[in-house]
Amino acid sequence: MSDTVILSIESSCDETAAAVTLNGRTVLSSVIYSQIDLHTIYGGVVPEIASRAHIEKINPVIRKALEDAGKTLDDLDAVAVTYGPGLVGALLVGVAAAKSIAYAKNIPLVGVHHIKGHVCANFIEYPELEPPFLCLVASGGHTHLVKVVNHTDYEVIGRTRDDAAGEAYDKIARAIGLGYPGGPKVEKCAHNGDPKAFSFPRAKIDEAPYDFSFSGVKSAVLNTINSYKMKGMEIDEKFQADVAASFQQSVIDSMKERVLMALDEFGMNKFAMAGGVASNQTLRAALKEAVEVRGGQFYCPKPVLCTDNAAMIGAAGFYEYMNGKRDGLDLNAVPGLKL
């Protein structure tokens, strides 16, 4: 089999990214321009600002990815691009750029589902990993428990009913005055806190045991903060740390319970994490322990492959490409793309 070199582009949220991958699992280059500094003052990603920044960065990021890989556009076998889910204005920039490059170079265009990309980050991190396995994808925009049947077929067995896990972290961070982005800040703050200081709910949904809900825990945290304030008490560092640790424990417990239940029910032994929230070391450690105690194998990519990047889109794009997926010049951004 000859080698397959793919240029991949990711612009679904606030990272402008491009990568060159070889046969899906070898990253020749991965360039990420993070816009986080542009959005921090707004306390979250502003779609129009993100879209404008993508336009400014898209070409330099692509050019750098090719340079770093020592490749030119003439070396490519295909162009892969995230076409959803995500912010429509942001997605459109990557999609339009990918289409025009594929068209001008007369090479196949492969639209990639962003969540599949996150899952496939594991194929880059673990060259020996093969499906089937269970994967929890958790980020600022998504929380999905997925059965990875083979490289391209994914079955969603659970999803969040309200906030994504990362979104809940952001809201809690704001409520206790930690600022944006919430994930790393809450995790850091939680190190000094008591995870049993407060008992926040671990929501369950009767008819859908694998679905998540983080709005209940969010409300409970906000209520705790309000009653604390009403008693005239100040939000000091200890209170912040205890709230952060207790909130995080509730997230960990919710995830752990569902993951173990799913591994049992589907008779699976391999569990992988993915998405920006998977870069949370406390969460990784807790799930790793839970899975390994049960005798299962735990996988999780390094943080730079967990947060949005284009290498993972290259990996997913490679398997879609090998599976025969080809998109036309009419490929559109699909902000609510289903898995």
Added chain:
Amino acid sequence: MRLLAIESSGQLASVAVIEDGEILGMKVGEFKVTHSETLMPMIDAMLKEAGVELDSLDAIAVSGGPGSFTGLRIGSATAKGLGLALDIPLIHVPTLHAMTYNLLVPDYIGAIIVPMMDARRGQVYCGIYDFVIRPDNMVDFDIFMDADAMSVTDLLDRIKEITDLDGNPPIVVFLGDGVMAYHEVIEQYAQFNFDYAPDEAMLQRADTVALLGQLMYSLDMTVSADEEAPDYLRPSQAERERAEKENR
């Protein structure tokens, strides 16, 4: 000299290809179909019909704004990708100037030309221009007021100042989708002779983007594919609200 032109700043996208002043092909999209889905297939179909190889293009002209933020970005990202892949420069054609070029025909020489695009929030993106014939028979393009966002009544005031200065007010010709949105305001408040552009010249068109793009190319007014970005004329809503809060 061959040039591809992309116009996607408004509701109706179009593409054109021009060679040494002659339009070799043009395609216009449909209303209510997203530019994202139609733009590349239109380029492909048009080039094939015109028998133009993509590799033979010398540059790409893109309607650079103002206009629909998303529409401008689709055109810009498409042009940037093509420019990168073909290694050719881009020409950033101001959208309101290209619209004014819709009326570069004898009937409108000397008229005050006012393109206006519906910018929502009670405003239009607009400019005030004219074409005049110089003694040597060349045509000059004058800018009385370049791209700005304002209410139609403010725009009418600006036009009146200009026509009053002239002493013998020429006719003022409005065009753009702002006419559809605000013609009642114009008809009620305009204190000067005015008319509307004919239907075929009413909206943004890739062929005039191409014509103006070719002129700009000949004047070395090109940008690299990396540099190109739309002129939005307005900050994002979040930036605007933040600035308003700070000024309070």
